[in-house]
């Protein structure tokens with residue numbers, strides 16, 4: 439037991455925005471999954487009440503909804519992660535019981551000046567088992583967010599270009615500054631632009647400028663973006679498989695898609711006998727699915743590479759300082 443509470447753990451990264459729907463969970467699962475495939479030992483911690491990480495990883499049937507976190511974090515006991523079913527990729531699930539954790543830690547605030555180190559302590563005990571820890575942060579719940587930021591060495595902020603996401607980003611920037619009082623080493627690795635059209639360079643540049651305005655002109659912004667691909671994202675969550683894991687199936691899915699398309703055209707011809715038939719939106723979703731999946735997988739591969747490069751230069755900066 440040391441007097442210095444755990445904070446700013448090496449290679450622990452919080453993925454955070456004060457708004458939901460900016461692809462936080464998708465980024466955590468894909469970047470973590472890709473690095474585990476590349477040989478890293480990776481731990482993913484779902485600190486969100488939504489518990490979406492379990493869905494992305496195909497663990498929706500076995501998640502404990504955050505029960506384990508509720509059991510260990512208030513006493514700073516070691517986390518016992520479970521396997522994601524993939525080599526080198528472990529996970530601590532989140533979910534609705536984190537609401538109870540939030541309440542417990544909130545009650546703690548007045549009598550324990552080190553309450554905000556709870557998660558850091560629980561990770562610290564197992565961090566030697568991993569090369570990287572990624573925390574999927576909740577969009578609200580300041581107590582849970584603060585514990586995640588105090589545990590982390592780096593922060594990644596995904597944002598979409600709408601005003602709500604940018605407001606969420608500014609809220610996180612304030613929380614980031616507050617967390618630095620307990621964790622002075624906390625560093626912004628970069629902002630990731632998500633849900634934008636890959637080809638629209640003008641929009642990408644505009645969003646970059648807006649981010650820099652929002653964060654005071656000096657914000658590092660990832661070159662890589664995650665494109666908007668609703669169908670692909672839905673498949674990932676429905677199947678519990680990550681985009682790069684589905685990639686090998688794309689050819690097969692693509693053939694099935696063309697076959698369906700052919701059959702649909704034939705049915706349409708029979709049904710309308712020359713008149714127009716309205717497309718069923720569910721069929722549309724199905725037929726646009728497979729090409730975008732490959733694109734999304736590629737975006738995550740590029741993001742992961744850039745993440746590694748940034749992490750490496752941040753660590754080299756630390757070593758040479």
Ligand SMILES: Nc1ncnc2c1ncn2[C@@H]1O[C@H](COP(=O)(O)OP(=O)(O)O)[C@@H](O)[C@H]1O
Nearest residue numbers: 458459460461462463464665666667668671672
């Ligand atoms: N590339 C994408 N394009 C469109 N929708 C996506 C994409 N990635 C994820 N989604 C969907 O957007 C929603 C939010 O994604 P999620 O990763 O859960 O964000 P967050 O964790 O920030 O709330 C989910 O319904 C998810 O399926």
Ligand SMILES: [Mg+2]
Nearest residue numbers: 462463486490
């Ligand atoms: Mg999420």
